[in-house]
Amino acid sequence: xxxxxxxxxxxxxxxxxxGLIDRSSGEIIDVQFFVAILGASQLTYAxxxxxxxxxxxxxxxxxxLHFFGxxxxxxxxxxxxxxxxxxxxxxxxxxxxxxxxxxxxxTTIIPARAYKPRxxx
Numbered sequence: 001x002x003x004x005x006x007x008x009x010x011x012x013x014x015x016x017x018x019g020l021i022d023r024s025s026g027e028i029i030d031v032q033f034f035v036a037i038l039g040a041s042q043l044t045y046a047x048x049x050x051x052x053x054x055x056x057x058x059x060x061x062x063x064x065l066h067f068f069g070x071x072x073x074x075x076x077x078x079x080x081x082x083x084x085x086x087x088x089x090x091x092x093x094x095x096x097x098x099x100x101x102x103x104x105x106x107t108t109i110i111p112a113r114a115y116k117p118r119x120x121x
Contacts, residue, residue, distance in 0.1 A: 003039030006070065010112075011036045011061055012078040013052050020048065032056075036064035043068065057082035058101050071105045076112055084111045 014035045019028040031048040034057070038044075045064040049056045057080070065071050077083035079092065086093035092111045102109045 005040040006038075006072055008039040008074045008076050009036050009064065009068070009072045010039060010076045011064065011083075013080065014046075018048060034060040034064075036061065036068075038068060038072065052080060052082055054082040054095060054097055058098060061101070065105065071107050074108050074110050075102065076110055078112050083109070087111075089113055 012035060014033045017030045018033050020031050021028055029050075031050060032052050034047050034049050036045045045067045047060055047063060049060050061075065077098075079087040083095055083098050084092050085095050090113075094109045094111065098109060
């Protein structure tokens with residue numbers, strides 16, 4: 001796929017749960033691996049977060065925007081529960097808090113199409 005610079009950032013949690021070791025107790029803490037990738041440059045931001053809950057997801061997206069130093073025209077999440085409240089192939093329903101986040105940053109949320117996320121251009 002070809003992408004225009006500054007047009008889209010793709011966001012999702014990747015792979016299996018990772019583990020961090022608490023230095024003081026030696027306990028292994030499960031963390032989620034958040035990834036945001038700019039479509040044109042493939043510039044990638046990644047961070048470990050404690051969960052995939054809505055608040056953590058939105059915080060991770062915000063951290064990615066700060067890392068990139070700007071806001072793309074479109075944020076494209078996969079159909080994870082913290083971004084999309086109702087997954088639908090043609091009319092998904094985006095989480096209200098995430099929509100308010102997008103409005104604040106003057107951007108648009110367009111979830112990947114359910115069941116065939118790679119066919120969206």
